[in-house]
Amino acid sequence: xxxxxxxxxxxxSAIVEELIDARLVREARVGAxxxxxxxxxxxLNPDVGRVVGIDIGAxxxxxxxxxxxxxxxxxxxxxxxxxxxxxxxxxxxxxxVDEMLRQAGCLWESVVTVxxxxxxxxxxxxxxxxxxxxxxxxxGFPIQKYLRERWAKPVYVDNDADLGALGEWSxxxxxxxxxxxxxxxxxxxxxxxxxxxxIYRGVLGTAGExxxxxxxxxxxxxxxxNYGCLEAMAGGRAxxxxxxxxxxxxxxxxxTAISAARELTARDVAxxxxxxDAVAQQLLSDxxxxxxSALASLINLLNPGLVLLGGxxxxxxxxxxxxxxxxxxxxxxxxxxxxTRVDVGSLGRRSTVMGAVSLGLTHTFHSYVEAG
Ligand SMILES: [Zn+2]
Numbered sequence: 001x002x003x004x005x006x007x008x009x010x011x012x013s014a015i016v017e018e019l020i021d022a023r024l025v026r027e028a029r030v031g032a033x034x035x036x037x038x039x040x041x042x043x044l045n046p047d048v049g050r051v052v053g054i055d056i057g058a059x060x061x062x063x064x065x066x067x068x069x070x071x072x073x074x075x076x077x078x079x080x081x082x083x084x085x086x087x088x089x090x091x092x093x094x095x096x097v098d099e100m101l102r103q104a105g106c107l108w109e110s111v112v113t114v115x116x117x118x119x120x121x122x123x124x125x126x127x128x129x130x131x132x133x134x135x136x137x138x139x140g141f142p143i144q145k146y147l148r149e150r151w152a153k154p155v156y157v158d159n160d161a162d163l164g165a166l167g168e169w170s171x172x173x174x175x176x177x178x179x180x181x182x183x184x185x186x187x188x189x190x191x192x193x194x195x196x197x198x199i200y201r202g203v204l205g206t207a208g209e210x211x212x213x214x215x216x217x218x219x220x221x222x223x224x225x226n227y228g229c230l231e232a233m234a235g236g237r238a239x240x241x242x243x244x245x246x247x248x249x250x251x252x253x254x255x256t257a258i259s260a261a262r263e264l265t266a267r268d269v270a271x272x273x274x275x276x277d278a279v280a281q282q283l284l285s286d287x288x289x290x291x292x293s294a295l296a297s298l299i300n301l302l303n304p305g306l307v308l309l310g311g312x313x314x315x316x317x318x319x320x321x322x323x324x325x326x327x328x329x330x331x332x333x334x335x336x337x338x339x340t341r342v343d344v345g346s347l348g349r350r351s352t353v354m355g356a357v358s359l360g361l362t363h364t365f366h367s368y369v370e371a372g
């Protein structure tokens with residue numbers, strides 16, 4: 001440890017002693033001698049406390065109860081309607097957390113930190129979203145304060161795509177890559193930017209809103225009030241709307257039968273594309289081209305080592321990914337392109353919630369160290 005941290009051996013032992021006193025680290029066993037005294041092997045004590053990670057989406061809710069190594073002890077994914085507003089929505093979140101703690105066999109007393117991802121621009125200091133395009137009724141609602149008072153625990157609120165980047169970096173496809181961006185293509189499109197191993201949040205905390213980069217100056221209206229944003233052309237909602245238009249125009253597609261029964265979603269389009277439906281494939285390929293154009297700009301600006309795609313639309317097949325890669329290859333500068341891999345995240349729908357667990361763990365360790 002002294003070698004890796006470049007701290008003196010005495011400093012390291014003092015810190016380790018503090019961590020042992022806080023029960024955060026424990027002596028696991030005595031290791032084999034390499035000439036001198038036999039070393040004591042230390043390990044993190046995963047059972048000192050529990051961390052709750054929450055991913056609030058526009059249409060889904062995921063809750064994970066994890067130990068201090070980030071292992072999930074209980075986990076659920078439920079349907080969710082963000083438009084039900086903050087009070088009803090957070091009430092549902094509270095019930096889901098209670099149920100997961102019960103399933104994990106934990107009491108609230110064992111919870112040390114809670115971290116929550118939300119699909120809107122988060123002002124970090126205030127723990128609230130401001131002018132969120134796809135969170136009607138949540139503008140300015142003090143999510144962090146409300147949950148802190150409800151649970152009497154440290155609660156942290158962050159953007160879902162920022163947490164997606166953190167999740168993939170901590171547990172997924174982004175391990176060992178400290179300059180990465182994670183693009184979440186859900187109902188909207190968000191982006192988490194990790195630079196030198198730190199989430200880049202900007203002055204307020206709202207950095208990474210790639211969904212509202214202009215792709216076409218006279219394009220369709222966007223939920224943010226602008227026109228021709230990436231999200232309005234290639235987000236999940238836009239993909240579903242374009243599928244409706246294709247059906248209206250009389251194009252032959254399997255989606256017609258689905259839309260007769262219920263409202264189409266982007267996931268329906270992705271599934272149909274996977275089954276070989278030509279109209280659905282064209283829709284995804286168009287969306288991928290727009291996303292790739294925006295990504296080419298991002299790659300030129302930031303020169304990341306890795307760009308990961310995530311969110312509900314990405315899971316089904318390679319059509320979207322291939323189309324994104326083609327547009328990126330066509331439009332980014334050659335040196336940055338050569339240094340950048342574009343791939344799909346490995347945590348699937350869990351990227352954000354595992355990022356929340358990771359954020360919760362970071363705050364937990366900081367608080368232990370600060371408390372001495
Ligand atoms: Zn917009």
